[in-house]
Amino acid sequence: MSSDGTQRKRSRRNVLKGLGLAGVTGLAGCGSNGSNGSGGTDGAPGTVGDQSVEITFWDYFGGTENEEIEALVADFEEEHSNITVSSEAVPFDEFVDNLFTSVASGNAPHVASYWMSFSTFLEAEGVIDPIDEYLSEGLDPYYDIVEPAATVGDSTYALPMDVHAHMLVTNDTVMEEAGAETPTNFEEFKTAANAIQENTDARPFPLLQDNSPIGAMRYFYGLLLQHEGASLVEDGEPVYHENEGGQRSAEFMDQVTDEFGWDQTSLSDAQERTNLFLDDQVGMMFVGNWQANNFENEDGEIPDDLEFTYHRPYVFPGEARRAWAESNGFFFPTNDSHTETEKQAAVQFVEYITQNNPLWAQTAGHLPATPEVAESEEVTSSPRYEEYDIVSTLAGMAEDGELVYQPPLEFDMYATDITNPLVGIYSQDSDPQDALDQSANAFSSRMS
Structure with missing residues (x-):
């Protein structure tokens, strides 16, 4: 296999118990015989039976997320003793190239x-297969909002492990010192930010966290979504450089570090703003739900004296209640040597781990991909659900249909020539309209 990843065959062991997460097997999709595709031995779609099957699994997860994936794999193997999952860790930055190479060489x-929103891109490159004939219940167990990212046309190509999104987080100590109320619209947001600026020594509001081009596009898209009817693409061409939503979003990015003075232009230190937040020197941030992981101390605990709350992020110019979202998804690469039994086992495995995962909600604040898991006691009793309002707020956003994935594109919209101009707006290195035009030209060149 063309990869620099490290092979790590996982033994069957109930590491879930070691993590203190007993009761996971009572969640959706669990059962002694498996709920998906059991019975039969002829290798037709929908059957695995008692045949011994080994499937290969590539992932890029690290740290706690990796430990939790290993726990789920181990639990799946204990319940499905005839299916062995052989896993390989592949660095995230090498993942797409390695996937293309493995498909071309017949070793996928x-x-x-x-990322699940890349379904259209990967399908257009011919490296993934649809899985509808192997699914036990289609996408019914999952939140409705995942369908546009999991499908291409009428076919399903991926299943989501989670849903994560941008949210507004407030440092409640700073907000109290400033006499600022939690904002619910743009006017209230400006009032709160200005109160922080006038009444404290804290920065009111960093928008970008660093000079990551991926982050810049995601933040820009998140701002754009709050303008009713605004979009990145229409009729096969980029329009964000010429519609009011795109132009107002770029103007706001510029104003944060210039006219409003809510943040500084330097983006070289990726941890600077998080560290300031921890020191009660930042009032509000527009961040991913997973950012709470960066609030933990060396013991893996959120400090008792850090007071913060996550909120729906509809506080920017525009009145639409929409937010950028993404999922860690699982795809099924094209490989003619894979048997029907192996394909069914692969889908059965992915259905199991995506429908039995409270772990990422408890430790990373991600929303489980299925409402049944999201509403389970394992999730709703965790601090990231009830104390910091992270998962509970995400669940409400998903239920209300407010979470939006990137548009279906046959190319990578995070390419640096598309995204770097957006970083330049925030760092005051580029005029907003010039940067939009430069970005859109690069965008358009990939669509033609």
């Missing part, structure tokens, strides 16, 4: 993880 794995 049965399952590969990547």
Whole structure:
């Protein structure tokens, strides 16, 4: 297999118990015989039976997320003793290239993880297969909002492990010192930010966290979504450089570090703003739900004296209640040597781990991909659900249909020539309209 990843065959062991997460097997999709595709031995779609099957699984997860994936794999193997999951860690930055190479050489794995909104891109490159005939219940167990990212046309190509999104987080100590109320619209947001600026020594509001081009596009898209009817693309061409939503979003990015003076222009230190937040020197941030992981101390605990709350982020110019979202998804790479039994086992495996995962909600604040898991006691009793309002707020956003994935594109919209001009707006290195035009030209060149 063309990869620099490290092979790590996982033994069957109930590490879930070691994590203190007993009761996971009572969640959706669990059962002694498995709920998906059991019975029969002829290798037709929908059957695995008692045949011994080994499937290969590529993932890029690290740290706690990796430990939790290993726990789920181990639990799946204990309940499905005839299916062995052989896993390989592949660095995220190498994942797409390695996937393309493995498909071309006929060595692609049965399952590969990547951002689920890339379904259209990967399908257009001919490296993934649809899985509808192997699914036990289609996408019915999952939140409705995942369908546009999991499908291409009428076919399903991926299943989501989670849903994560941008949210507004407030440092409640700073907000109290400033006499600022939690904002619910743009006028209230400006009032709160100005109160922080006038009454404290804290920065009111960093928008970008660093000079990551991926982050810049996601933040820009998140701002754009709050303008009713605004979009990145229409009729096969980029329009964000010429519609009011795109132009107002770029103007706001510029104002944060210039006219409003809510943040500084330097983006070289990726941890600077988080550290300031921890020191009660930042009032509000527009961040991913997973950012709370960066609030933990060396013991893996959120400090008792850090007071913060996550909120729906509808406080920017525009009145639409929409927010950028993404999922860690699982795809099924094209490989003619994979048997029907192996394909069914691969889908059965992915259905199991995506429908039995409270772990990422408890430790990373991600929303489980299924409402049944999101509403389970394991999730609703965790601090990231009830104390910091992270998962509970995300669940409400998903239920209300407010979470939006990137548009279906046949190319990578995070390419640096598309995204770097957006960074330049925030750092005051580029005029907003000039940067939009430069970005859109690069965008358009990939669509033609």
